[in-house]
Amino acid sequence: MQGFGEDVLFLSFVVGWCSEYRSRCAKGVGTSLLQRSAGLQVVKGFDQQHEQAFCQGPPGFSSRVLPHPAWAAGLPPLFAPPSQEQPDQASPGHSVQASQTQRSGSVSRRKVGLYQPPRRRTPARRSWTREEDGWSSDSCESFSEDSRAGTVQEDLSESNHSSQGSQQTSSSALEALLAVADTCTNTGCLSPEEALKAARQRYELARTRGPGALSAEQDDSPRRAGEMSGTPRASPRASRPGAFGGVSKLTAQQRRARHRCNNPWSISETQALLEGIEHCGVGKWADIQRLRLPAIIKRSPVDLKDKWRNLSRLAQDPNTGRANNTVPRHFLLHVRRILGLPC
DNA sequence: ATTAGGG
DNA sequence: CCCTAAT
Incomplete structure (x- = not known):
């Protein structure tokens, strides 16, 4: 080191x-x-x-005013469709090749709670069978390069754009770094050591997953038109500094005031969650949150847990959840792979 | 403080 | 999403 x-x-x-x-x-x-x-x-x-x-x-x-070469180093995002170009965009000189090792075996493939679908009501509209729905073993492999995912392509267009030029890639990496550093200075909830740890983790993520993992979400949430039902979208639970920027202990009044928040998960948030799970493992919600991935920086560890539960259910039974959910199919394939289910 | 699970 | 029990 x-x-x-x-x-x-x-x-x-x-x-x-x-x-x-x-x-x-x-x-x-x-x-x-x-x-x-x-x-x-x-x-x-x-x-x-x-x-x-x-x-x-x-x-x-x-x-060394601008991004550490390591931060600027970009790789194609995990979820991006196969891009013709991006031949190598080799990291500028700087040695970015350590610890490729730890990624492979250790994390994420441990005790994975299978949320057993508790007797679902409706009869199956569809089932995860290989034949009728394309669960071939290679469709699972091609998870990270499934070009059918038009929605994702759209969703990621921003981050893809930012990987076009090395300058903009740097910007994206820099923003990521700024986020960590900013949190460190502002809230004080991260000690410099913690911040550094987060920074290094995120660097690893950027290096192994690509800049897409670090590009901040520009409010691409699927917030429908007339759906701002009163709830202040900004910082649902960022009232006072805490573990992740403020754990809310709502008073009874506050609770009554806001009946129930509805902040649908955007695709990039979901993606970030999956990245985090890849990195830290299932169940390590607090750790994932500490990665401070920009896309999910406002989601609490419990939110992450809940989302994973939903994803897990959805991946096991496509009939689960809202009919109009936008979770891309290859995300669910990825979830299945994490769960050790047949793909 | 974190996590799992029910509601 | 929220709440609570259990670690």
Whole structure:
């Protein structure tokens, strides 16, 4: 682990950078370079010299202003359809090849609770049989490259775009890093060590899964038109800092006020959950949440658990759940694979 | 604090 | 999603 100390330095630098960025925003000055590199919004005129100095970073970072090469390194997202190009986009020089090992065996294939479908009501509209529904063994293999998934393609178009140019890929990776660092500075709920751990985990994820795993979700949730039924969508449970930004202990009043939230899971959220499960294993909801994947950063560990339960049910019985659910079929194939079910 | 499961 | 029991 030679690069570790380096990463610590880098992270601390970024943390400082974040607070500087915030204060700049507060003053309404000089964010153009940051905007350029992180895809953030331009504020207005800025002072060249200050920005120069700022971008120099602390001593020792003169040429390391922007994403750690490791973060910038991109691989095709797990769920993306096979892309013709993206030949190698090799990581810029930097050694990004350690620990490819730990991915294979250990995690995610352990005690997996099979949610036994408790006597479902309706007779089967469809069943998971190989013949009639295409559960061939290779359809399971091709999970990560199923091009039939038009919905996903749409859903991921954003992140795919961002993998077009290396610059934008960097932006995406940078945003991911910023998210971690930001959480660290803001909420204090992550110690620097925890933040670093999260950062490293996410780096691993980015490296093995591709930048798609890190690209933030731009509100692509399938929120129907007239469906904003009163509930403030933003931060359903982010009232005060806690394990993941605020565990809600609602008062009786609050509970009555908001009867029941309905925040349908977007496809990218679902994808992020599956990525997290791949990474941490089934049942490790808190760990997954600590990865701080942007797409599911607002979902509590319990939310993750519930979603997994639903996915698991759905994967075992397509008749389960809402008829209009948008979970792509190959996601369910993936779930089945995790569950050790025939695909 | 986390997780599983019922509602 | 919410709530609670059990770790």
